Amino acid sequence: MFTVIMVLAVMVGIGIVFGFILAIANKKFSVEVNPLIHEVEDVLPKGQCGACGYAGCAGYAEAVVLNKEVPPNLCVPGKDAVAKLVAEITGKSAEKVEPRIAHIKCKGAIGKAKLSYNYKGIEDCAAATLLQGGPKGCKHGCVGFGTCVNSCPFGALSMGEDGLPKVDAKKCTGCGTCETACPKNVIEVMPVNSIVKVNCNSKDKGAIARKLCSAETCLGCGICAKNCTYGAIKIENNLAVVDSKICVEKCKEPTCLAKCPTSAIKIAN
Structure with missing residues (x-):
């Protein structure tokens, strides 16, 4: 029993010592975060789409606050409204953001586009494309398994009964995530x-x-x-x-x- 108590006492003592060490290290090596970064991140749409060229909203918020060369209008989904807010927070001037929307450059629906074979594999466009370029005879058309739909962070795409994706103009922010996800380059983000x-x-x-x-x-x-x-x-x-x-x-x-x-x-x- 005495041995158990001693072991527990030693473990507690070690824990307290390491706790003090970590607390001191945290205080000494801590980096003060500019509060403006959190303010900018709060006004961003949180789509994490990467259309701004940075790794998510937090990455852009940090860059636009700390780097004077980064403009406040890079958030495509946020459009002019967010650009103006970011400009106000950072003290920068924002040029007008051109609204964009996704366009499906294919009308090769079920019954209109001929098939080369019947595909029975994973229902993913990129996976299907690995097998002879996909099941459709036209190797440039929409594969039709909805990889773009799954990639959209704003729920602006859905698969229609004709086997082609449909764009909800009210939800589409023009972020370009679907454009990047499509293995056939069927989707084009264009000015509204x-x-x-x-x-x-x-x-x-x-x-x-x-x-x-x-x-x-x-x-x-x-x-x-x-x-x-x-x-x-x-x-x-x-x-x-x-x-x-x-x-x-x-x-x-x-x-x-x-x-x-x-x-x-x-x-x-």
Whole structure:
């Protein structure tokens, strides 16, 4: 019994000694945190999306407070409202944040996009893509297993019955997390005031693309580019690519839509 008491006494004594040592070390080596960092973090939307270029909201809050070169408008989900608050807290000036929204560049729904085989593996787009580029004949289209939906920190995406993701415009912050998650680069984050959008992502030549998908397939014919007065559309790898900046700044009445043989180009809003 005496031995047990002695062991307990020694253990308690050791604990007290180490406690004092830790307390002294904590006081000596502690780093004072700028209270403004917590203030900035409190006004951020907490999506942890990384659209600002930093590792989560805490990382950006620390950077924007401590580094005078970091602007207060990098929080894309927060838009102008958050940029103004961060600017007020840090004493910086905030340029206007351009609102963005995710756009699904594929209309190859179930029944429209032909399949190369029936996939029975893990229902994840990246995993499915490892097997011959995915089950769809078009290797540039949406795989349809909702990896983008699972990646969205704001719940702005959902899978439709047609096998394609749907964007909730009211919830989408334009953070770009879904764009990064998509292994096929089917999702494009574009300005909300974009004039036109391309509803296809196929890089195949026109005849092949049309054979693989009966949806609004871009044929790469270039008619849209020829009809664009301001040169905002180019054909790259058999696909129409729109320069949203030129389109928004100069175009009021898009002339590229009228002659598209497959309606691959549509009004954005």
